[in-house]
Amino acid sequence: KKQYRIAVIPGDGIGKEVIPEGLRVLEAAAKKHGVSVHFDHFDFASWDYYEKHGEMMPEDWKAKIGKHDAIYFGAVGWPAKIPDHISLWGSLIKFRREFDQYVNLRPVRLMPGVPSPLANRKPGDIDFWVVRENTEGEYSSVGGRMFPDTDREFVTQQTVMTRTGVDRILKFAFDLAQSRPKKHLTSATKSNGISITMPYWDERVEAMAKKYPGVKWDKYHIDILTANFVLHPDWFDVVVGSNLFGDILSDLGPACTGTIGIAPSGNINPEGNFPSVFEPVHGSAPDIAGQGIANPIGMIWSGAMMLEHLGEKQAAAAIVGAIERTLGERTLRTRDLGGNADTTACGKAVAEMV
Amino acid sequence: KKQYRIAVIPGDGIGKEVIPEGLRVLEAAAKKHGVSVHFDHFDFASWDYYEKHGEMMPEDWKAKIGKHDAIYFGAVGWPAKIPDHISLWGSLIKFRREFDQYVNLRPVRLMPGVPSPLANRKPGDIDFWVVRENTEGEYSSVGGRMFPDTDREFVTQQTVMTRTGVDRILKFAFDLAQSRPKKHLTSATKSNGISITMPYWDERVEAMAKKYPGVKWDKYHIDILTANFVLHPDWFDVVVGSNLFGDILSDLGPACTGTIGIAPSGNINPEGNFPSVFEPVHGSAPDIAGQGIANPIGMIWSGAMMLEHLGEKQAAAAIVGAIERTLGERTLRTRDLGGNADTTACGKAVAEMV
Ligand SMILES: CC(C)[C@H](C(=O)O)[C@@H](O)C(=O)O
Numbered sequence: 001k002k003q004y005r006i007a008v009i010p011g012d013g014i015g016k017e018v019i020p021e022g023l024r025v026l027e028a029a030a031k032k033h034g035v036s037v038h039f040d041h042f043d044f045a046s047w048d049y050y051e052k053h054g055e056m057m058p059e060d061w062k063a064k065i066g067k068h069d070a071i072y073f074g075a076v077g078w079p080a081k082i083p084d085h086i087s088l089w090g091s092l093i094k095f096r097r098e099f100d101q102y103v104n105l106r107p108v109r110l111m112p113g114v115p116s117p118l119a120n121r122k123p124g125d126i127d128f129w130v131v132r133e134n135t136e137g138e139y140s141s142v143g144g145r146m147f148p149d150t151d152r153e154f155v156t157q158q159t160v161m162t163r164t165g166v167d168r169i170l171k172f173a174f175d176l177a178q179s180r181p182k183k184h185l186t187s188a189t190k191s192n193g194i195s196i197t198m199p200y201w202d203e204r205v206e207a208m209a210k211k212y213p214g215v216k217w218d219k220y221h222i223d224i225l226t227a228n229f230v231l232h233p234d235w236f237d238v239v240v241g242s243n244l245f246g247d248i249l250s251d252l253g254p255a256c257t258g259t260i261g262i263a264p265s266g267n268i269n270p271e272g273n274f275p276s277v278f279e280p281v282h283g284s285a286p287d288i289a290g291q292g293i294a295n296p297i298g299m300i301w302s303g304a305m306m307l308e309h310l311g312e313k314q315a316a317a318a319i320v321g322a323i324e325r326t327l328g329e330r331t332l333r334t335r336d337l338g339g340n341a342d343t344t345a346c347g348k349a350v351a352e353m354v
Numbered sequence: 355k356k357q358y359r360i361a362v363i364p365g366d367g368i369g370k371e372v373i374p375e376g377l378r379v380l381e382a383a384a385k386k387h388g389v390s391v392h393f394d395h396f397d398f399a400s401w402d403y404y405e406k407h408g409e410m411m412p413e414d415w416k417a418k419i420g421k422h423d424a425i426y427f428g429a430v431g432w433p434a435k436i437p438d439h440i441s442l443w444g445s446l447i448k449f450r451r452e453f454d455q456y457v458n459l460r461p462v463r464l465m466p467g468v469p470s471p472l473a474n475r476k477p478g479d480i481d482f483w484v485v486r487e488n489t490e491g492e493y494s495s496v497g498g499r500m501f502p503d504t505d506r507e508f509v510t511q512q513t514v515m516t517r518t519g520v521d522r523i524l525k526f527a528f529d530l531a532q533s534r535p536k537k538h539l540t541s542a543t544k545s546n547g548i549s550i551t552m553p554y555w556d557e558r559v560e561a562m563a564k565k566y567p568g569v570k571w572d573k574y575h576i577d578i579l580t581a582n583f584v585l586h587p588d589w590f591d592v593v594v595g596s597n598l599f600g601d602i603l604s605d606l607g608p609a610c611t612g613t614i615g616i617a618p619s620g621n622i623n624p625e626g627n628f629p630s631v632f633e634p635v636h637g638s639a640p641d642i643a644g645q646g647i648a649n650p651i652g653m654i655w656s657g658a659m660m661l662e663h664l665g666e667k668q669a670a671a672a673i674v675g676a677i678e679r680t681l682g683e684r685t686l687r688t689r690d691l692g693g694n695a696d697t698t699a700c701g702k703a704v705a706e707m708v
């Protein structure tokens with residue numbers, strides 16, 4: 001029987017506080033469902049590591065974690081101590097690029113017991129996936145500045161879309177849509193304003209759609225699409241977007257379901273050539289770090305996504321069910337959800353429900 | 355006493371239906387407040403004109419409307435009949451560029467009687483401005499495609515920010531913030547992901563902020579900023595963003611206040627070297643065009659913004675007040691707001707309240 005080897009990287013801030021709860025729940029679910037998991041812990045991809053070593057990760061980071069079955073990641077970044085272009089680009093974005101994690105996958109689901117900022121929405125009304133391109137697009141490193149410090153100064157930065165890059169994310173999104181009961185895909189575009197890259201995106205969506213006659217699809221410009229997330233979140237099933245549009249939609253979506261504090265994400269290399277990274281959406285949250293009050297649900301839910309990715313559907317479903325019951329019972333919730341449980345109490349509650 | 359000369363361009367779809375109501379209200383307000391306005395009507399910047407002449411506007415369009423005090427614009431675009439890159443880029447975006455309307459200004463205000471999709475928000479809770487850069491940024495025409503129809507195919511498009519372009523929109527936004535009671539400016543960025551242009555934007559915001567010691571300012575990455583529009587719309591006073599970010603925020607904002615169907619906008623050349631364009635946010639809405647059911651409030655409110663821009667503050671305020679009373683009384687509202695008044699009935703109601 002296969003033993004999964006998971007690289008665990010707590011990173012910065014509340015990452016360090018939610019990782020133990022994530023592991024607690026993973027261990028409970030693994031035990032209950034006969035899944036064998038081994039965890040290896042790493043201290044890099046953090047400000048602490050940078051302070052000691054002058055770099056975010058050791059030179060042989062790929063040798064260290066590149067053969068693991070998955071990476072369970074807390075959070076990285078602490079803008080007051082270290083600029084984002086060092087911390088994020090030296091870890092998180094490096095993983096995405098160098099491990100070719102071209103899918104960023106996030107559920108948008110209204111959970112029981114979590115008050116939605118939207119009026120009159122109940123659990124069941126909002127339940128879709130955002131599929132984000134995770135390696136190219138607007139997050140390019142091509143561009144520069146000319147005539148610095150003069151009135152003629154300008155900067156440019158290129159958005160880059162490759163046939164390979166666009167087609168593979170669309171294929172993933174259409175496959176996902178096809179596997180769901182509604183079989184509905186929505187593409188985020190802005191081809192009426194961004195006149196070169198976005199029409200290309202639309203063109204590839206149309207080409208891909210021909211291969212999926214069973215999937216209904218539509219497209220919206222990103223401006224009205226964000227409006228529709230608020231006005232009609234029940235319209236969506238699978239939403240696919242470029243790196244930037246996916247980034248926006250996968251924060252806005254969770255906000256519409258009450259909080260980004262509980263949202264999970266996967267940075268996925270679907271072919272399994274490299275490990276995928278599973279991390280909560282919330283980030284390192286320096287303002288509340290060290291107080292033991294962070295909500296561990298995003299980390300725990302990311303663990304469920306990891307098990308699902310590894311093919312352990314039962315154990316994954318058990319965790320999601322335990323999250324739903326814990327939130328629904330409203331007794332052991334953290335402050336951000338109006339409760340007064342601390343991080344550990346909430347983690348323990350979920351672990352017991354698994 | 356100055357007579358204002360306004361160029362009126364209904365354009366496409368419901369643009370043609372809401373313009374008459376906008377004019378009705380403008381005339382009522384002008385009469386009541388002793389403002390003298392003359393309207394010149396133009397049929398270009400529409401699909402009809404294109405069908406007849408093979409182009410969106412006559413060659414001498416600048417001579418025709420370039421000396422007017424303002425342009426009162428309905429809507430343009432009809433994707434099923436004419437591609438956006440012809441209709442929009444041949445009119446609306448041409449105005450913005452060639453009349454150097456570098457400010458796109460839109461209020462986000464929760465009006466009485468308009469149900470917000472956000473739970474527990476009342477009029478007064480949401481009241482801010484989105485200031486959008488309107489000429490450069492992500493809407494550039496620089497880029498292209500290489501290796502077409504092969505696996506190596508790729509497209510690029512440059513985002514372009516100039517010192518001139520960035521500084522002048524920031525100045526406008528800081529001036530606006532300084533004129534308001536809260537004196538609070540929020541900048542939309544994404545410098546943690548878009549690593550060249552967005553850090554430049556941040557740099558210019560910091561430089562400009564030094565000149566406005568009385569203005570409190572902050573910045574958010576666009577992903578979490580859209581989340582905060584939903585979770586904390588009461589946090590904002592003046593929000594400034596690039597062409598794309600401003601576009602997104604100025605649709606999302608109005609959606610949070612209930613509907614983009616009533617939102618107005620100004621495409622403004624603050625120096626007055628060229629006429630500014632005032633248009634509703636909603637667009638031509640082909641799906642409901644020709645039925646007489648469109649909501650004219652966005653057009654009417656855009657008229658108020660136009661009067662304000664011309665310096666006619668009293669008449670402008672009278673229109674906004676009339677809109678608020680009409681919406682608040684809930685009797686003469688169009689279907690999109692749950693009423694059963696048609697476009698004309700709603701326009702007449704506002705005109706009578708002025
Ligand atoms: C129609 C489109 C090109 C336009 C834009 O993106 O600028 C519209 O969305 C707007 O906001 O005026």
Ligand SMILES: CC(C)[C@H](C(=O)O)[C@@H](O)C(=O)O
Pocket residue numbers: 088247546547577
């Ligand atoms: C931290 C930042 C670079 C990152 C992104 O924009 O990709 C984050 O917002 C995310 O969504 O994972």
